[in-house]
Amino acid sequence: MQESRQRRPPEPLGGPQRGAVPRAVPLAPPRRGGIRGLPLLAVLGVALLALRLGVRVVTLVKTRGAAVEAANQQQEQQQRLQQSDSRKAQAPSVLSKAQLAQADGSDGRPVYLSILGDVFDVSSKPEFYGKGSGYHHFVGTDGSRAFVTGEFEGPPRAEVLDLSPEDVHGIVGWRDFYFRTYPHKGRAEGLYYTAAGEPTDTLRQVEARAAEGARLKEEKAKEVAKYTSCGMKYTTAEGGKVWCETGMYPRKLFDGMDGGAASFRCVCMNDIGWSDLLQVYPDCDPDSSTCQTAPPLEES
Numbered sequence: 001m002q003e004s005r006q007r008r009p010p011e012p013l014g015g016p017q018r019g020a021v022p023r024a025v026p027l028a029p030p031r032r033g034g035i036r037g038l039p040l041l042a043v044l045g046v047a048l049l050a051l052r053l054g055v056r057v058v059t060l061v062k063t064r065g066a067a068v069e070a071a072n073q074q075q076e077q078q079q080r081l082q083q084s085d086s087r088k089a090q091a092p093s094v095l096s097k098a099q100l101a102q103a104d105g106s107d108g109r110p111v112y113l114s115i116l117g118d119v120f121d122v123s124s125k126p127e128f129y130g131k132g133s134g135y136h137h138f139v140g141t142d143g144s145r146a147f148v149t150g151e152f153e154g155p156p157r158a159e160v161l162d163l164s165p166e167d168v169h170g171i172v173g174w175r176d177f178y179f180r181t182y183p184h185k186g187r188a189e190g191l192y193y194t195a196a197g198e199p200t201d202t203l204r205q206v207e208a209r210a211a212e213g214a215r216l217k218e219e220k221a222k223e224v225a226k227y228t229s230c231g232m233k234y235t236t237a238e239g240g241k242v243w244c245e246t247g248m249y250p251r252k253l254f255d256g257m258d259g260g261a262a263s264f265r266c267v268c269m270n271d272i273g274w275s276d277l278l279q280v281y282p283d284c285d286p287d288s289s290t291c292q293t294a295p296p297l298e299e300s
């Protein structure tokens with residue numbers, strides 16, 4: 001105990017106790033038979049006094065220790081409450097369909113859109129989302145599907161699970177864009193979140209399909225990177241042509257869907273075979289190193 005007093009002396013508690021603590025520190029064990037030159041009773045008396053002071057110091061240290069512990073516990077409790085308050089403050093709010101529909105910019109109201117159930121405030125870009133502008137289709141509703149189909153006519157549609165994994169991944173990419181670009185206002189009750197703001201099974205399936213789409217895209221990109229690109233040229237006089245070095249043959253490699261249409265790229269193959277994914281250019285011999293892809297522009 002004495003050691004602990006020396007390591008960490010009790011802080012002054014104020015008032016009359018001030019100064020009592022340091023005086024009590026030397027607590028030597030009494031020597032049997034008294035100290036030379038002093039009567040035994042006096043020695044015992046001093047020893048007893050010192051012992052009592054020691055007990056008082058021990059009590060003070062213990063009381064102080066308990067007070068510090070209680071204060072720490074109170075502080076921890078306070079922190080936990082603050083954390084849970086801030087978590088509550090961060091928890092996204094849930095908008096009903098009606099609340100979302102109202103956020104269409106009319107009468108000075110904000111402009112919101114929902115994508116996969118996440119709601120964003122796009123009021124800062126009336127040139128895109130204002131009434132009469134190109135992307136007003138998305139406003140006040142969840143029109144997730146049109147982010148890849150480009151179908152801006154007809155009622156907005158939120159469902160996307162019947163689209164390809166790559167398309168669903170594309171929609172998730174748009175959602176990332178909105179998270180990066182616009183204030184997130186909460187979640188929309190509906191297909192993707194419950195009234196309590198919990199993700200629905202549909203949202204879980206969408207996330208899984210998007211992850212599959214990401215994997216497929218990565219695989220395709222690796223596959224495409226394996227091939228050498230063809231030489232390509234277009235002039236009005238000669239039209240378009242693609243070519244490979246001698247001993248290699250141009251093929252149209254399907255490299256995914258782009259805005260609803262299949263997209264291809266010209267690659268050089270070192271054998272004359274072909275497949276649905278590696279097609280021979282129309283009107284070109286499979287073993288030719290050069291293919292015409294567009295006719296010359298006729299002189300008028």
Ligand code: HEM
Nearest residue numbers: 122125128129134135138146147148149150151174181259
């Ligand atoms: C599936 C089809 C399409 C969708 C879903 C789509 C969606 C969008 C959206 C939501 C924005 C606003 C982005 C923002 O908030 O900053 C935008 C901007 C824009 N879009 Fe489209 N778009 C599509 C097709 C097209 C096409 C075919 C063109 C061109 C012919 C085009 C040209 C533009 C341009 C120029 C901007 C403005 C970019 C800027 O200034 O930051 N979009 N698009």
